[in-house]
Amino acid sequence: MKNCRIAVDAMGGDFAPINEIHGAILAADYFLEETELEIILVGNEGKINSALSQFDHSRLKYTIVHAEEVVTMDDEPTAAIKKKKESSLYKGIELVLKGYADAFISAGNTGAVLCTATVMLGRVAGVSRPTIGEFFPSQKEYPVLVLDVGANIDCKPRHLYEFAVMGAIQANQIYGLENPRVGLLNIGEEKSKGTDVIQETYRLLRESNLNFIGNVEGRDIFRGAADVVVCDGFTGNIILKFAESIAGFLKFRFKKFAESNFINKLLMLFAMPALKKVFKDLDYQEYGGVPILGINGVVIIGHGKSSPRAIQNMIYKAYQFVKKDVNGKIEKALNSPTISEHIEQDL
Amino acid sequence: MKNCRIAVDAMGGDFAPINEIHGAILAADYFLEETELEIILVGNEGKINSALSQFDHSRLKYTIVHAEEVVTMDDEPTAAIKKKKESSLYKGIELVLKGYADAFISAGNTGAVLCTATVMLGRVAGVSRPTIGEFFPSQKEYPVLVLDVGANIDCKPRHLYEFAVMGAIQANQIYGLENPRVGLLNIGEEKSKGTDVIQETYRLLRESNLNFIGNVEGRDIFRGAADVVVCDGFTGNIILKFAESIAGFLKFRFKKFAESNFINKLLMLFAMPALKKVFKDLDYQEYGGVPILGINGVVIIGHGKSSPRAIQNMIYKAYQFVKKDVNGKIEKALNSPTISEHIEQDL
Missing domain, CATH: 3.40.50 (Rossmann fold)
Structure with a gap:
């Protein structure tokens, strides 16, 4: 080029x-x-x-x-x-x-x-459906790509499968992850968990050549249990907006703590550099x-x-x-x- | 008694x-x-x-x-x-x-x-369906009751409506909230947003005598925009487990910050009381x-x-x-x- x-x-x-x-x-x-x-x-x-x-x-x-x-x-x-x-x-x-x-x-x-x-x-x-993912910070070296985050709210198994394929390619090509681990967002690890759509998606992903690691739960996103987390845009959008609100919530709570007395206010001054760094990770x-x-x-x-x-x-x-x-x-x-x-x- | x-x-x-x-x-x-x-x-x-x-x-x-x-x-x-x-x-x-x-x-x-x-x-x-909610901390005086958080993954509008009624009664009777504000978890505020099930639920709630404040988004939970947030158990369970992982994620990030150099380690010592207090809120x-x-x-x-x-x-x-x-x-x-x-x- x-x-x-x-x-x-x-x-x-x-x-x-x-x-x-x-x-x-x-x-x-x-x-x-x-x-x-x-x-x-x-x-x-x-x-x-x-x-x-x-x-x-x-x-x-x-x-x-x-x-x-x-x-x-x-x-x-x-x-x-x-x-x-x-x-x-x-x-x-x-x-x-x-x-x-x-x-x-x-x-x-x-x-x-x-x-x-x-x-x-x-x-x-x-x-069948173009999609958008978003990166979540994680406890691993790389952030986690969650997709879809709002482009498609009602999804069939085929759509979720396509999101997984496209997400894995994005993680691989743009972030250089060699064999991105793909997880399906669900309410438990067992393959029998979730709605019919999710169970059928599990089957499609299991049969694919993706590096599918199975179901992952809400807690696994921050843990970085998978590199690519697949979900419909309804769930993904709600999780994304919830995650975006964490920093504001913590700032509010820390402010309340600082306001409670003078010593706490002083302690918060010392805590600011750490807080700023971590809030930046959430940004x-x-x-x-x-x-x-x-x-x-x-x-x-x-x-x-x-x-x-x-x-x-x-x-x-x-x-x-x-x-x-x-x-x-x-x-x-x-x-x-x-x-x-x-x-x-x-x- | x-x-x-x-x-x-x-x-x-x-x-x-x-x-x-x-x-x-x-x-x-x-x-x-x-x-x-x-x-x-x-x-x-x-x-x-x-x-x-x-x-x-x-x-x-x-x-x-x-x-x-x-x-x-x-x-x-x-x-x-x-x-x-x-x-x-x-x-x-x-x-x-x-x-x-x-x-x-x-x-x-x-x-x-x-x-x-x-x-x-x-x-x-x-x-029709018994349910379980869970309380999320919020920026308001009271925590927010989110339900369902996993008992019912596939929900019809009638089920979500029942959750709203039962959640409002719980918030009123057990927490003394006078006229609990009920929100429907969705991907936007407009009533045209969301799946067919969510849109029909919106209609049911709007017609009910509940103090229905309309759709709320993922970010509105921590903000305490509603006292009772209604969703299906799939979404609710994923949000709950995601929320439960926040404290662990923050601890990990603060630990990384402290490990980066001696001054940061010292700063983190001062920050601990504030962190402990806020982590407790998340517990x-x-x-x-x-x-x-x-x-x-x-x-x-x-x-x-x-x-x-x-x-x-x-x-x-x-x-x-x-x-x-x-x-x-x-x-x-x-x-x-x-x-x-x-x-x-x-x-």
Whole structure:
């Protein structure tokens, strides 16, 4: 690959376009690959230029594609497709569709990005349902990829099986895990546990060539008992939002502790460095976005609160996704009975 | 009520019979009601007497019902009914069935207690599925009751509606919450969110006389956005086990922080009192057991690791459950269209 053209939704996140521009500059500054990185900034040209002027962007190779509209966090998932065709979201994905960009990243409205990308780019052959996972911190070296986390709430065994295949490929290709351990989220370890859908999924996964380690429980996520945890988007979304609330809950509790008396207040001062470090581990935006798996194109979605560092990570992930042809591997895996071949090659 | 006879599974928990005996003695020592508390210790007579001899039990009014067998944590849920009819679990519930005890408490195998109690005692009229909730700590004054947490994995709207009614009655009668706010666990606030089952449940709850505040998300549990959170036992069990793993995960992370250098180790020493306090908030056994809701009888299930204090709490909860005739209120509520009447009376 001679150059890699990444379209950036400059209007997506809560701190757009500043964090997006800053993140793109960081990506350019620290991009050490042989490939040349070209950034296409999609959004309001005036605002983009104004943000650019605040940074030294001498190493950033970029073009601007002006977009008049913005899809907000309050818009419906179908907003870009139905109404806002002049939005940075619509135009960014259109760049991918027409081959002007190799990938698109956005810290905007997750539902809208997912919906627009799926409708406009279509699915990889063999994929019934595109999916999104999210990384959870764990007690192991690597975070744990839980998927689906909200794209598909009602799932059949075949869908869950596809999530497992795509998740394993993501963990392998983007994180370099050699033979990712796949677990099925359930209420007990025995294969007789869970709903009919879950039991049938267990059977499919057991018969697959994935490194399936069986059922895992809620407690096994933080323990890192599996590298990839498969569940429907209803359960996954609830667990994800619950997990996101832990830091806030702990901060509240520690504050209450500090307020109870002067000594406790003093103790809390000493405890702050440790707390800050651990709260950072619980901070999802640090992981820097996740790909929509199973669509014909590379689209990375990030948290609305994405920091410049997170945007930088998203750009780098998009580059890796393109370079390693993750979509090609997903297509092969889901159209072949011997999945593990495709997972392990090309590490 | 002149006296209240509580049967205690002396062989149930991981530290049986010591914690059970100690807990019963604490309950007797601190029982300040007009009613007289009578404890029936069910289990191996020799072991019970040996444990009793280790404490001053002068204020404990007790009898012993010998049981030859023990249902272990590894036994199947049906073990007591199918094979171990000489177990403390079976005999304890039999005491309730035959009217020799007003309630039964056990820190033993949850599945086995649930199954044995449901089969032997039967359901309250109007209840399709008995349920168990669990309390989660929250940022509000009261913990949040989440139910079901594993008794019923596949639920119809009617079941979820019944859980809501029973949970609201529990929160009202046992915790004194005047008009408990009921939330439906979902992946978004809008009523159009979630599976068909969840959407139909939303409609049922909206039409009910419960104080239904609408959908709540995973993040709303710790925030205490609702007092009672309704979900199926699959989702509830996964969330519960995930929540139970938070303390272990944090301890691991803080340990890693302390190990990184000497200053951090010192800082962690200062942080310990705060951490210990907050970890205690996350410690479920402190809540001291939950009732099986919807069965014809009073049975409280506690964590296997229940401390003497937790056993004491379980005994007191059993007493309150009997005294307030919670089952009678559940029956009335589920056989009447005006539920809130029954929830608010008798506070």
